[in-house]
Amino acid sequence: MSVLVYTESWDGKFRKSTFEAVSYASETAKLLGTDLVAVSLGEISNDELNKLGNYGASKVISASNIIKGDGQAATSVIAEQANDAKVIVFSNTYTAKMIAPRLSAKLKIGAISNVIEVATSTTPLIVKRKAFSSKAIEIVKVNSEKAIISIAPNSFGLIKTEGTLTIENSDTSEKGGITIKGQETASGKISISEAEIVVSGGRGLKGPENWGMIEELADLLVAATACSKPVSDIGWRPHSEHVGQTGKAVAADLYIAIGISGAIQHLAGVNSSKVMVAINTDPEAPFFKAADYGIVGDAFEVVPKLIEEIKKIR
Amino acid sequence: MNIVVCISSVPDTTAKINFTDNGSNFDANGVQFVINPYDEFGLTKAMMLKEVTGGKVTVITVGDATVEAVMRKSLAIGADAAVRINMNATDSYSTANEIANYLSNNPADIIITGRESIDYNGGAVGGILAEMMSLPFINACNGLELSGNTAKLTREIDGGKENITAELPFVIGGQKGLVLESELRIPNMRGIMQARSKPLEIIEPSSKEGLTSSVSFEKPVEKEACKLVDADNVAELVNLLQNEAKVI
Numbered sequence: 001m002s003v004l005v006y007t008e009s010w011d012g013k014f015r016k017s018t019f020e021a022v023s024y025a026s027e028t029a030k031l032l033g034t035d036l037v038a039v040s041l042g043e044i045s046n047d048e049l050n051k052l053g054n055y056g057a058s059k060v061i062s063a064s065n066i067i068k069g070d071g072q073a074a075t076s077v078i079a080e081q082a083n084d085a086k087v088i089v090f091s092n093t094y095t096a097k098m099i100a101p102r103l104s105a106k107l108k109i110g111a112i113s114n115v116i117e118v119a120t121s122t123t124p125l126i127v128k129r130k131a132f133s134s135k136a137i138e139i140v141k142v143n144s145e146k147a148i149i150s151i152a153p154n155s156f157g158l159i160k161t162e163g164t165l166t167i168e169n170s171d172t173s174e175k176g177g178i179t180i181k182g183q184e185t186a187s188g189k190i191s192i193s194e195a196e197i198v199v200s201g202g203r204g205l206k207g208p209e210n211w212g213m214i215e216e217l218a219d220l221l222v223a224a225t226a227c228s229k230p231v232s233d234i235g236w237r238p239h240s241e242h243v244g245q246t247g248k249a250v251a252a253d254l255y256i257a258i259g260i261s262g263a264i265q266h267l268a269g270v271n272s273s274k275v276m277v278a279i280n281t282d283p284e285a286p287f288f289k290a291a292d293y294g295i296v297g298d299a300f301e302v303v304p305k306l307i308e309e310i311k312k313i314r
Numbered sequence: 315m316n317i318v319v320c321i322s323s324v325p326d327t328t329a330k331i332n333f334t335d336n337g338s339n340f341d342a343n344g345v346q347f348v349i350n351p352y353d354e355f356g357l358t359k360a361m362m363l364k365e366v367t368g369g370k371v372t373v374i375t376v377g378d379a380t381v382e383a384v385m386r387k388s389l390a391i392g393a394d395a396a397v398r399i400n401m402n403a404t405d406s407y408s409t410a411n412e413i414a415n416y417l418s419n420n421p422a423d424i425i426i427t428g429r430e431s432i433d434y435n436g437g438a439v440g441g442i443l444a445e446m447m448s449l450p451f452i453n454a455c456n457g458l459e460l461s462g463n464t465a466k467l468t469r470e471i472d473g474g475k476e477n478i479t480a481e482l483p484f485v486i487g488g489q490k491g492l493v494l495e496s497e498l499r500i501p502n503m504r505g506i507m508q509a510r511s512k513p514l515e516i517i518e519p520s521s522k523e524g525l526t527s528s529v530s531f532e533k534p535v536e537k538e539a540c541k542l543v544d545a546d547n548v549a550e551l552v553n554l555l556q557n558e559a560k561v562i
Contacts (some may be wrong), residue, residue, distance in 0.1 A: 156459050296542065
């Protein structure tokens, strides 16, 4: 028996969400009294792979010929390693959302996504997950002997540990029914799903020319920039910055909403953040009901002051 | 071109989410149900593709009779036919299994699901369905252009997008970007009238076997009231974020 974790990398680098999945899987392995094995897909250095040992993995299988975006190939490689696994852990990334359901069908194992805690029972496996756009917590039971668990990003945290890691290379090569023609990513920008802090602007900012202060604040805080739906619909900011129900989901440590009233559709996409700050001229703005901290005031006065104050402590 | 769009009937985003019987069941009382927003992007894209290539758009839902309202709405928007599998959808695997059974007898060129439903947020039906049918699955798909049997697709990835080509048939998990928000269609009177005479077929489920089951629901812990800081005292906000919340 073992616990298996899919350790996703981006251009040969792991991210915080990967180490979070390993930490979670390691805690699960302890619960079951067994070892943790990781699977890595794509080109990656041994130095990078070794970092998995710091979070509790005892072995990693590195299949460098497999492209993770090819869901069929990725699924069959992970399935090959899953014979012995009682629990298979993913972080709920875009790619994992393609692979974990496929794996569930291929191996006929119950899969649960958006999981926020380590299992409260292992036979049968019972976990808590977020549902109804974080308006409820669902307790779910897995009916199959084995289970696939995808954890909600930033819900569990990192747990460091000491240990030795064995690296095993796999030269397996498979190909599914799609061809990947390349990726387009905004270079030098912090991605919204990975950012610990997100600074977001709404219609209260009155026009795209006023985003300078949002970007300055974000730079100071090493944060990603985001916007509300109306702002991307009017074209003040790119659609890739739209956060909320139909846009990207945010689960940051700190979410700062500037000039965003807080429509329920917006809150549904950002309310997984740990701390939320609202800055708005309207004291009746619904965001103040969801926020932890708030300032009723004009963004054009408050944000420059905020920038000044943060400079003092940085 | 045969396009099948999997539709989920979900509580409207503004609905209050409550549970009955000690948290064991969702309380549908007074809740308005709508087409899952991610599915609506997919349905609109299906209509646009059909207008170019010709063919048929079928919507399929797994659910009891209460889901028929959103199915009729899909027909009013322009789908040609609707299929309801008469089973309460309680688990992604059994839901996908029923749809796969239907598709094995009624093959489709493109199968569209939403990226996730806004009620259970499982996000798994599309992927399970694709694996059951040995088809490619492009999730969080935000672009699809068809020329003959080849499609150019884009999918959202962390921090950007990935460009993909695939041959028909395939499954996509749709979202905004497939079509623009402004392109979503509102049913007109003619559509609503026509929808009444379009076929809505009801199929009994083949098996009800699920791999997961819901035990109960809880409401999240209520947040404390927002701490308001005076607009003239921005330093206090920074102090709270640094020393109380410890996030900067």
